Amino acid sequence: xxxxxxFCGDDQxxxxxxxxxPDELAARYAEVGAWFAEHQSKIGATNQLQGPASATxxxxxxxxxxxxxxxxxLEGKENIGGYAxxxxxxxxxxxxxxxxxxxxxxxEIRPVMTR
Amino acid sequence: MARSRGGGDTPGHDALTTTRDALAAVFxxxxxxxxxxxxxILGDFDASEEVVQDALLAAWQQWPxxxxxxRPGAWLWTVARRRAIDVLRRDxxxxxxxxxxSFPVEQAADDDRLMLIFTCCHPALSPEAQVALxxxxxxxxxxxxxxxxxxxxxxxxxxRLTRARRKIAEARIPYRISADDELAERLAGVxxxxxxLFNEGYLCSAGAAPQRRDLTDDAEWxxxxxxxLMPAEPEVLGLLALIRLHRARAATRFDAEGRLVLLxxxxxxxxxxxxxAAAADLVVRAARLRRPGPYQIQAAIVACHAEAASWxxxxxxxxxxxxxxxxRQQPSPVIRLHRAVAVGQVLxxxxxxxxxxxxxxxLDRYHIYHATRAEFLRQLGRGYEARQADERALGLTxxxxxxxxxxxxxx
Numbered sequence: 001x002x003x004x005x006x007f008c009g010d011d012q013x014x015x016x017x018x019x020x021x022p023d024e025l026a027a028r029y030a031e032v033g034a035w036f037a038e039h040q041s042k043i044g045a046t047n048q049l050q051g052p053a054s055a056t057x058x059x060x061x062x063x064x065x066x067x068x069x070x071x072x073x074l075e076g077k078e079n080i081g082g083y084a085x086x087x088x089x090x091x092x093x094x095x096x097x098x099x100x101x102x103x104x105x106x107x108e109i110r111p112v113m114t115r
Numbered sequence: 116m117a118r119s120r121g122g123g124d125t126p127g128h129d130a131l132t133t134t135r136d137a138l139a140a141v142f143x144x145x146x147x148x149x150x151x152x153x154x155x156i157l158g159d160f161d162a163s164e165e166v167v168q169d170a171l172l173a174a175w176q177q178w179p180x181x182x183x184x185x186r187p188g189a190w191l192w193t194v195a196r197r198r199a200i201d202v203l204r205r206d207x208x209x210x211x212x213x214x215x216x217s218f219p220v221e222q223a224a225d226d227d228r229l230m231l232i233f234t235c236c237h238p239a240l241s242p243e244a245q246v247a248l249x250x251x252x253x254x255x256x257x258x259x260x261x262x263x264x265x266x267x268x269x270x271x272x273x274x275r276l277t278r279a280r281r282k283i284a285e286a287r288i289p290y291r292i293s294a295d296d297e298l299a300e301r302l303a304g305v306x307x308x309x310x311x312l313f314n315e316g317y318l319c320s321a322g323a324a325p326q327r328r329d330l331t332d333d334a335e336w337x338x339x340x341x342x343x344l345m346p347a348e349p350e351v352l353g354l355l356a357l358i359r360l361h362r363a364r365a366a367t368r369f370d371a372e373g374r375l376v377l378l379x380x381x382x383x384x385x386x387x388x389x390x391x392a393a394a395a396d397l398v399v400r401a402a403r404l405r406r407p408g409p410y411q412i413q414a415a416i417v418a419c420h421a422e423a424a425s426w427x428x429x430x431x432x433x434x435x436x437x438x439x440x441x442x443r444q445q446p447s448p449v450i451r452l453h454r455a456v457a458v459g460q461v462l463x464x465x466x467x468x469x470x471x472x473x474x475x476x477x478l479d480r481y482h483i484y485h486a487t488r489a490e491f492l493r494q495l496g497r498g499y500e501a502r503q504a505d506e507r508a509l510g511l512t513x514x515x516x517x518x519x520x521x522x523x524x525x526x
Binding site for chain 1: 237239285286287288289293294297
């Protein structure tokens, strides 16, 4: 069963990250690296994303006409910072992985549609 | 414990009610068992629902006419099995499962209901969905009964159940008991659902229409089932004891006019002593397992009250110590407020009032907070402030029984 883990965070999480010392930051990245190494066999495509300030959105109007705007589509304080596609037995296994995610913030688990 | 159904007005009505009650009891015993077995074989929560419903519907239609079969479980299983084979034949993916279903004519002897309960109470479902799904699937309530019990529309309940089942299928919530390292956490979730169900039934039991299903009965049944399936889990025993201790005294909570009667004024002669003693034994049995938890401690507190001959002769020091233990496990302002009542009995009203002072920030909008303070103020002879506190409490509750009690105090 495939799921996508969406690694999310809000302004507070971002501020906490900014406030970390270089040593703390290095330690956190090491934890994240270890997490990916531990679950390597279950992880498919995965990427960290540039911040929301770099986002550009194309929205479609009522007539289907594309409108390009600066910024992320999802408004508000929460952002998606990265994602990982995983292949595990069921939701409990996905939850076990998500609960040990060292990056903090929040992890949203979305099952991938199968046809 | 027999469920009260209001006074029987005619013998015919009584007989009908008894048949319906007997059927409901058999259904509750068999529905979950059947759902658990079918789900295990089909491996699909959603498909099994259809099969189980068809079997239960057939029973509802035939049993009142043909009489209760000798082995209702086997009867249901035979019907469900036939229906399940139809479902499987429609779908080529299920050929292997079809073979599994063709041979064993008997229903599996081991109780799969534990898996069913854990799936229904999965934390990935909303608490409301967990409660509705447990009542529907484990206890075999109809959607109309659930709607009635929660004063919701049947359409809303059906939608809630449909969404929950869809999520179980789409997100693949597993049908099994949690791994050992997660069991404690998941079990806490299951117990929370049963306790929520109990509280829901307990709060609305005042003047409840007789045709409304008594959810405290279902909550007790679920807790007893869980205790029989997990006899070494002390918190399960604690919750069962807690529910039974409350139910053994439920009859004295309201007077003949439906007014709330406070614990100190309740007629203790009408409490069910045998039930109380049995529940207190359960608390002791749980304590011997040496893993204390919030339900066990709450049950122990209620047992202290239930076994006391009067309000005055209650072992308040023991209750105070138990509240201290409970606060260590579950720090909460409401528990501190309850503890203050015990403080008042052990150390006097001034000490109790002092205890409540720094709860104002958390509990200022909670009517019981002000009503409790009013009691302490009255005991201290501060009548004017007591009255103000009671008025504040009155302004914060819409519950008619509570309002009547407060209004009585103010006149």
